Amino acid sequence: MNKIRFFQVDAFADTQFKGNPAAVCLLYDELPDETMLAIAAENNLSETAFIVKRTDGFGLRWFTPTVEVDLCGHATLASAHILWQEGLLTPGEAASFYTKSGLLTAVQSDDWIELDFPASFESGKVMPEKALAALDVQAVNVAFSETRFIVELASVNDVYQCNPDFKVLKDYEGVVITSRGDSASDYDFISRTFAPAHGVDEDPVTGSSHCCLATYWSKRLNKTEMFAYQASVRGGEVRVKHKGDRVLFAGKAVTVIQGFFHLA
Incomplete structure (x- = not known):
């Protein structure tokens, strides 16, 4: 049985039961897409983040209970929080995430975590x-x-x-x-x-x-x-x-659950 280090974090919150809960899974190697989707469905949170260590930072992917998404802020905030909490990043060291939306970074700012994301701009599409x-x-x-x-x-x-x-x-x-x-x-x-x-x-x-x-x-x-x-x-x-062309946004985060996700 494989054991995956698992955390649940309330992101954009300074106390539990507020903000947006996200699951964070620390992986030794990439899992098959269908396995990550099944884990996300089992968690039944808006997002589950999967992190894999790389030589130049961390690979990061996000899954809702039904699909993989290209960009997720609160689960990235939760992921950075866990990397510092678990000593995978030293205090003050920036987090570098390689994702489907390119390189995303996170830094500590007092007790806030600031993320650097691509800005989104208005287009002419009409709402039905x-x-x-x-x-x-x-x-x-x-x-x-x-x-x-x-x-x-x-x-x-x-x-x-x-x-x-x-x-x-x-x-x-x-x-x-x-x-x-x-x-x-x-x-x-x-x-x-x-x-x-x-x-x-x-x-x-x-x-x-x-x-x-x-x-x-x-x-x-x-x-x-x-x-x-x-x-x-x-x-x-x-x-x-x-x-x-960038947006910096910051929030706080609180770990509420930690343990292992067991894969047969």
Whole structure:
């Protein structure tokens, strides 16, 4: 029986039961794709990350319970957290991840972890009327940003109150709803992310969505550094910096489970 070192981490959180839970598996060698997908389905979290040591850093892949994805922020944050926690990186040493989205890096910044990801920019793709209707909202603006639709709403309350029809949204790209922050908080903007097409109705806190939101709100707020909140039930805070074709976003992480995943 093979034993895989296994961790569950609440990413974008400074306490357990908040943020976005991700599983992290430390591998000696690559596993077959079907095995990694089966492990991710068994975990039944929005993402399971698989890490393999390389001479120049670490290979990193991400799986939802149903598919492999090309980019995932919270599971990358969780992965970097585990590498420092387990002594695979020394304190202050940068993490280098080789992924389907190219080289991604992570650095420690006090008790925050800052990730360097590719920025996503708006394109002219139009959101299907049926998908927009499934949100049952009054949109201020609708944009498409490479991998998902961004639907801007008028208020924070509108974001919280949105109750989508996930059966309809399952047929479309990922959807992010967002609004400017209000005077009751320090947040520049808030958001929620829906991805039923990937087996995740609502993702608790989504790093990759902030690659889109950073460019979207940087232009509208005329700011390059912003403080954001993803307003899911679990919730999570994200520090965001837009730097040209890159987005730096930072969060905290807490390990909640560790042990072994047993493969027969």
